[in-house]
Amino acid sequence: MTDDYETYELGDFELQSGMTIESAKLAFKTFGELNADKSNAIIYPSWYSGFIADNVWLVGEGMGLDPAKYFIIIPALFGNGESSSPSNTPKPRNGARFPDCTFYDNVRAQHQLVTEHFGIEHLRLVLGWSMGAGQTYQWGVQYPDMMDGLLPFCGSSKTSPNNVVFLDSLKGALTADSTWNNGWYHQQPDVGLRAFARVYAGWGLSAQFYWDELWRQLGYATLDDFLVGFWEGFFLQRDANNLLTMLWTWKHGDVGGTPGFDGDTKKALGAIKARLIQMPAHEDRYFAPEEEQRVSEFIKGSEFREIPGVWGHFAGIGANQADTDFIDQAVKEILGD
Template sequence: MTDEYKTFALGDVPLLSGEVLRDAKLAYKTYGELSETRDNVVVLPTFYTGTHARNEGFFGSGRAIDPARHFIICPNLFGNGLSSSPSNTPSPQDGPRFPLVQMWDNIACQYRLLHDHLGIERIALVAGWSMAGCQAYQWAAQYPDMVQAILPFCASAKTSPHNFVFLEGVKAALCADSAWNGGDYATPPVAGLKAFGRVYAGWAFSQTFYREGLFQQLGFDTPEALLQDWEADHVEHWDANNLLAKLATWQAGDISAGPLYQGDFHKALGSIRARTILMPSVQDLYFPPADNEIEARYMPDAELCPYDSPWGHCAANPGNDAGFTAALDANIRKLLQ
């Protein structure tokens, strides 16, 4: 089920930066069937260390998003190894030479997939965790007439300065490995990838998570055991240049970037017509509720529904916090009713 996906050929894509991504490809997977009225479309973009396969934990039979009732589209973020990425793009845009692809660029290409290729005029809901939630905001600001509802969870419409600095930390840990070699590595920078995972683990969960020993619920006897697992996961599953390409997209996140709003963030928020529920995790260390509180003030139809979880940012990871999952489904049902 998870291994099969389709690829949409985009050709040469002009980017917001002025560069051109050559022979770009957008990987995606769909679930369910498009209704005769074509009004049951749910878009679930992918998050930072995820592909469409990881999104399968956010929907299912009897869930608020159900393939029996909805046509679910999961477009893969540029840089995640399936869509055009440093690891699969030929010279001269391979590796560290891969251009900056911003949220605007991702959503413009996703729009081409949905509108031009799949013939979709209306989206019932765009939802997602973390970077996927950032794309939900972007969809609603970039194509306000097309998107009826959004539910970003553990996300923001603009990457905050503190979030930017957090990302600089994990990036510095990776690039400190001498094998990194400016991105032109002959073999993977294993020490750097391990350091990346180890630093990230301190941010993904809350202080309460570690204080109360909740890592034991994941099968780890000690924090060190969890850290070693995060090290191994990044070494086994992620290309270093891909991680940094997506990190650059994340750091540049801002729904007002681009020709529509020209940096006017409040105007961009005010232009969102979609019914919106913002669902931060109260103990999230890099997407705190305060950012969403500010955003909601400028959005015409936004409801703020914070959820307090000791799992921090990872409250949203399927299987971690049953209460978060139940609250998420309840909020999605409100938007889709």
């Protein structure tokens, strides 16, 4: 995490549950300039355990998200350690007492930033990876008239039972560490975080990725070097309560929970009006392409476009150039560039 971002003061922010985050904060970073008629804005939300800086790989000169053309806003999830989170919220909402947040809550906060802080009434595009994709779907349902395009990649509009199994295994691995102490730890539960990372490693990439030893392309000499250096190294830099807060949000992801739809996910998906390109990744073990293809039946005009290759979920994180180019091309297409 770096301090290279801004913070928008949301005030006392009431959540969908009825609970409130007092003096809530939404962290964000912008790229490019907002044009005179405020018609070039794009929202690109963060993902599970990701910091704002982890989204920047898809932003750059000559790319679809070109700061010379567009005003790109990257807002951070509640719980990521930059926006209001268990780790940075004062008592009594700190640590294990931080309230549960839904995708609806996150998107409403982002909408407040966009409309009240920047005075933007319409967006060119909302896009995101993984939980960022979940927020993209949520934007399309929650504010259907506000954007021209939606581009969720490697994510879903509703968290599947298979995904819930994965998330519960993560939580079980982390909280089995006695240091966790029901969320009131005095030091990070490193044993639990290492176990958490090892569970994640088995789901984040495809079997073929491991057969082909593609971790070598990331600079690792052996499989164990990759598991320790990449996976354990990543999650040991995160706060346990923050991870569990975002995990709850992911687990309960469902656009059907948007007010007015009474839990009817299909009806909620039918409310999407913007052009939508759904981009699941081949062999993604969290968000299976066939699940997203079924979802497309309930969205008028949706286009289904599977990211090829063997990187699984990691197709959408900028880990290899072929997948990055595939995603970037779709961004340019939906923007009409």
